[in-house]
Amino acid sequence: MKSGRNMLRFKSWVGLAGLALIGMSSAQADNQVSQLPQHLSQVKKAAVQQMTISGEQLLTQSSRNDTWSFDMSFLPSVGNLTIETVTQNRSGTYSFSSTLKQGSDELQLLFTQGKESGYGELMGSNQRLIIEQRRNEVTLINVGLAGLAPGIYENDVVGDIASLQIPETQLTSSNQASIVIDIMLLFTQNIVDTFPGEMAQTLLEHLTFKANQALVDSGINSRLRLVHTEFIGTQNPSNFVALSDLDAALDQDPNTPTPSSLQQIAALREQFGADIVAMIRTHDLNERGVCGIARFPNAQSDVLINISNVGISGGSNCLDTFTHEIGHNFGAGHQRVNDQPQGVEPAAGALLVTDKFNTVMSSIGTGDINRDFGLPVFSNPNLICGGIACGDATVANNALTVNNFSPINAALRIAVVDTVLDDILPSVTDRDGDGVFDDDDAFPFDPLETDDTDSDGVGDNADAFDNDASEQFDTDQDGMGNNTDTDDDNDGTPDINDALPLDPRDTIDADGDGVGPSIDELDNDFQDTLDFDNDNQGNRNDLDDDNDGVPDFSTPTSLANSEVWVASAGTDSILRFNAQTGNFIEPLLEVGTGGLSFRSDMVLSNSQQLFFIAFSDVIQFDRQTESMNVAIDRSQLNTNFPIHLATQGDSTLFVSNGLNPSIIQLFNFSTAGNQLTSTFVADNEFLRDYVILPNNQLLAVARDINAFISFNLTTFAETLIQTQGLSSAEHMTLDSGGNLLVTNAGSRNITRYNTNGAFLGEFISAGSGGLGVPGCITLGPDGNIYVCSSDTDQVLRFDGNTGAFIDVFVEAEAGGLMQPVSLVFAGQPLDEFRLDGEHDSDNDGVNNTDDAFPLDATETTDTDNDGIGNNADTDDDNDGMPDTFEIENNLDPLDSSDAQQDADNDGSTNLQEFLVGTDPNDPASTPAPPPPPPESSGGGSIPATVLLIGLFGVFIRRRLGA
Incomplete structure (x- = not known):
């Protein structure tokens, strides 16, 4: 592996195959496509491709209207696809679900076609592709490659659990007519902006079709019928406020005023007989938090509503949100928490099989790999998924609950629309592309495993005892599984007394770092295992590992002795640039696909250890060994959504999340380990970046309320500081004068404040020097300000005193730079041979250890040490x-x-x-x-006496003012 180039791999099946599904050749990518849609400007460019088609539809009908064909020219080795069953929607759009083959892979296509627009998804081979068609232009977004994790559903439902007493029934037989529930979908201006023209209607029809497909695939004989769509002027970004407003518009309570934008909604509900009303908006993680929120059914109210976001934002997607929130409207719940049901019936819960799969109502925190293993079905013990029952009769039977509430929900309004719904066929999928359908695949998202014979959670291929559920591994290969074996590594020390029971070389590990004394040179220091020069300072924090007088790295005090590291989210890499010229040097390291996102902050410690966020973990990059390790696992982070970092010396790291309420955790890196020592919880604010001030204060900026929050690091006291000039603030730094500079994603400018939060004016105006969306901001060693222009893929330099534009410091795509999200100045490497004290760095014939000036070829000795x-x-x-x-x-x-x-x-x-x-x-x-001293006559020198008398006289005259 090339020096300085590192790879970081995490367990993630999503998107590992890159753009294999797209596979579009340069000849197919038409240069005449219009500019990338604005809502995709922050998506990794490598994950987005555009092309043109000859007509304005991907789905077309033959001249005799007896067959349908779908244009698959964007997929290699797949020609036009014949579609056997198409559902005609009330608005004149058409939807379908179909299985197709690409080579040996089985892919599932869900798509809705309008007159001149289309929207759909292609899934398989552990990939998910969003298809957006606008007239003759097709945009393809690879969700996995873009690092877009499924949405967050924590606290996304309101209403009393088990508030209704519904007699349990059996699922309706498949040969009985489906129960039809009428829905009305409201859409907002951001939907119109993102999906212009008739595409908004196409999108809404697709959401309805997709939810119906999930109902069919779950064995539920209920169907949603979209009876009306309506534009509304609602602008409040909060999902919770939107739900409250919609409830006020429909509850017919004169004491709850109806917002003006929703005045007509109650009448429209009655006019079209809508049982459920949902508001559809685009996803904005910074403004909305969760992907959606819904109301459980309630015997005392006929208001059944939800707010569902669609699309992608901030490293997450809300592709399945509408189906999830509709599930809540039918009483379905998340998986049990502390053995307590989360739905309206005891069995109303999702099925979550760890590391294998989970059903559509699961709620899984950010950073948990299981978020990527969602099957679009409701839990149902009468069906098979993942090779086992797709639910549990007592704790995971959301299908039964949906079935129970279907007739109740359908009776909320008398049907006005009598459109007969077309049949939808059950779908057949193979999401990991291993040739085994998901129903029978014990690991539907793992192409390396298909069976788990003993149902112990470990696939047969990796299980040393695939017929013994009590055993999975045999470390010492003695034929006895580790769970039974009392000495797993066969080193003669029983596991109960062995600190390293899987390592035959050692039995003790004093510092708990997982490395025994036979290898660990610092067995009482959790932070390091190597000490090359035996100075009791581990190599990581030792700036001269071989003690040869040549520092391993310079201190970045000027551009001449610095280099710049930039996190390139679009390429999942951190790149090195020359600090004087901005020229690309080489990649510093690479992470796995989707590892970096808009929240991948970086900080550098005094000893030049790099900490950065990837895959929701905090990663440490050791410059000395050019290796990486997880410094703080996502399981240690209460929020599982790290977004900003800060350091205090070499031993303290601050980590914050981006949700509401925001949490800042303080970790101490000591010889005993990386330990959580303090936690700061904001009062219902979305905190973004923060700085540590000399007065023992942490000053953070709150994006949602455009204010500062100050925390006392000793007392934890929180103080709100109102100010001016903030507009969706994101990043922050201190300038050379000690003032704060804040980037504003809303107004796209940079504003300046003193450390008390007082507004000092605009520092850098929107668009200055070509500035797009201002991202990261850093004070350089030259006193100037460096800003990431995240949507133009540049790093810009501005005067540190005036804010005037100086130049484009790093050009777009230099070294592959895409979407710069963080930047640090690091010292330059000085000692090419950091572990060789006998090296002669300046080639003057004297080894470094014997050279008083190992980097100066003109000098070797300094006798007087001056x-x-x-x-x-x-x-x-x-x-x-x-x-x-x-x-x-x-x-x-x-x-x-x-x-x-x-x-x-x-x-x-x-x-x-x-x-x-x-x-x-x-x-x-x-x-x-x-010369001999002059002769004296006792009593001293007469001339001296005369002089003293004269001076005394001058002194007296001055005191008297003479």
């Missing part, structure tokens, strides 16, 4: 006699003691003779004796 090499020093031994004088007079220029010697024994030291200019080697050349 910092000036002997070649430049005119007095090498600093004895007061120049080297030339000593050499001319046969003295030693490297021996300071000869200054006090008397070479010619004439009673004067060599130094005295130099000072008066006599010859130290000639006894006859002697310094003249000092």
Whole structure:
């Protein structure tokens, strides 16, 4: 592997195959496509491709109207696809679900076609592709490659659990008519902006079709019928406020005022007989938090509503949100928490099989790999998914609950629309592309595993005992599984007494770092295992590992001794650039697909250890060994959504999340481990970046309320600081004068404040120097300000005093730069051989350990240790006699003691003779004796006495003002 280039791999099946599904050749990508849609501007460019088609529809009907064909030209080796069953929607759009093959892979296509727009998804081979068609332009978004994790559903439902007493029934037989529930969908301006023209209607029809497909695939004989769509002017970004407003518009309570934008909604509900009303909006993680929110059915109210986001934002997607929130409207719940049901019936719960799959109502935190393993079905113990029952009759039977509430929900309004719904066929999927359908695949998202014979959670291929559920591994290969074996590594020490039971080399691990003393050179220091120069300081924090006098890295105090590291979210890499020229050097490291996102902050410690966020973990990059490790696992982070970092010295790291309420955790990196020591919880604010101030204060900026929040690091006291000029603030830094600079995603400018939060004015205006959306911001060692223009893929430089634009410091796509999200200045490597003290860095013939100036080829020795090499020093031994004088007079220029010697024994030291200019080697050349003192007559010197009297007189006159 090339030096300085590192790879970080995490367990994630999503998107590992890159763009294999798209596979579009350059010939197919038409240069005449219009600009990338705005809602995709923050998506990794490598995950988005555009092309043109000959017509304005991907789904077309034959001239005889008896067959349907779908244009698959964007997928290699797949021609036009014949579609056998198409559902005609009330608005004139058409929807379908179909299985197709690409080579040996089974793919599932869900798509809705309008007159001149289309929207759908293609899934399989552990990939998910969003298809957006606008007239003759098709945009493809690879969800996995873009690092877009499924949405967050924590606290996304309101209503009393188990508030209704519904007699349990059996699922309706498949040969009985489906129960139809009428829905009305409201959509907002951001939907119109993102999906213009008729595409908004196409999207809404697709959401309805997709939810119906999930109902069919779950064995539920209920169907949603979209009876009306309506534009509304609602603008409040909060999902919770939107739900409250919608409830007020429909509850017919005169004491709850209806927002003006929703005045007509109650009448429309009655006009079209809508049982459920949902508001559809685009996803905005920064503004909305969760992907959606819904109301449980309630016996005391006929209001059944939900707010569902669609699309992608901030590293997450809300592709399945509408189906999830509709499930809540039917009483379905998340998986049990502390063995307590989360739905309206005891069995109303999702099925979550860890590391295998989970059903559509699951609620899984950010950073949990199981978020990527969602199957679009409701839990149902009467069906098979993942090779086992797709639910549990007592704790995971959401299908039964949906079935129970279907007739109740359908009766909320008398049907007005009588459109007969077309049949939808059950779908057949193979999401990991291993040739085994998901129903029968014990690991539907793992192409390396298909069976788990003993149902112990470990696939047969990895299970050393695939027929024994009590055993999975046999470390010492003695035929006895680790769970039974009392000495797993067969080192003679029982596991109960073995600190490293899987390592036969060691049995103790004093510092708990997982490395025993046979390898660990610092077995009482959790932070390191290596100490090359035996100075009791681990290599990680030792800036001169071989103790040869050559620092491993320079201190980044100027551009000349610095380099710039930029996190490139679009390429999942961190890149090195020359700090003086901005020219690309090489990749510093790479992470797995989807590892970096808009929240991948970076900080550098004093010892130049890099900490950054990837895959919801905090990663540490060790410059000394060019290796990475997880410094803080996502399981240690209460919020599982790290977004900003800060350091205090080498031992303290602050980590914050981006949700509401925001949490900032303080971790101490000590010899005992990386330990959580403090937690700061904001009062229902979305915190973004923060700085640590010298007065023991942490000052954070709150994006949602456009204000600062100050935390006392000792008392944890929180203070709200109202100010001006903030507009969806994101990043922050201190300038050379100690003032705060804040980037504003809303107004796209940068504003300045003092550390008390007082507004000092706009510092950098929107668009200055081509600035797009301002992202990361950093003070450079030259005193200037460096700003990531995240949507133009540049790093811009501005004057640190005036804010005036200087230049484009790093050009777009330099070194592959895409979407810069964080930037740090690091020291340059100085010691090419950091673990070789015998190396001669300056090639002057003297090894570093023997060279007083190992980086200066003109110097090797400094006899008097005054910092000036002997070649430049005119007095090498600093004895007061120049080297030339000593050499001319046969003295030693490297021996300071000869200054006090008397070479010619004439009673004067060599130094005295130099000072008066006599010859130290000639006894006859002697310094003249000092003149005898003048004679005195007792009582002292008369002239001196006269002088003192005169001065005293002057003093008296001055005091008297004379």
